[in-house]
Amino acid sequence: MIERVSRYYDGPLSQTIDPVTNEPKISVYRSFPSGINIKYITYVWKASDELSLVANRFNIGTKFWWEITDINPEILDPFDIVPGTVIRIPYGN
Numbered sequence: 871m872i873e874r875v876s877r878y879y880d881g882p883l884s885q886t887i888d889p890v891t892n893e894p895k896i897s898v899y900r901s902f903p904s905g906i907n908i909k910y911i912t913y914v915w916k917a918s919d920e921l922s923l924v925a926n927r928f929n930i931g932t933k934f935w936w937e938i939t940d941i942n943p944e945i946l947d948p949f950d951i952v953p954g955t956v957i958r959i960p961y962g963n
Contacts, residue, residue: 886946895946908941910958917953928959 888895913924921935930937939948941958951957 884946889952908960910941910960912956913959915951915953915955915957919951919953921948921951924959928961930960 883896886895887893911928913928921938922932925935925938926932935948937960938957939945941960945951945955945957
């Protein structure tokens with residue numbers, strides 16, 4: 871469920887199939903804005919990772935973990951990222 875205070879509350883919904891359970895999943899669709907030059911590094915997600923901790927590790931700040939999801943629209947559920955997934959971490963913006 872998307873909380874009413876979420877910045878994605880009114881966003882378009884996307885349905886995908888969960889690769890583990892083979893069940894449909896509903897999430898908010900985010901698109902990566904074209905024509906914007908964002909500096910980023912790549913990072914391989916580990917089983918013990920959390921977005922807030924990864925954001926803090928790369929000096930984004932724990933409260934701004936959503937900046938990582940904003941430049942990784944392929945992450946449909948930010949609380950269920952598959953280990954081994956290569957994600958982009960913004961920096962210098």
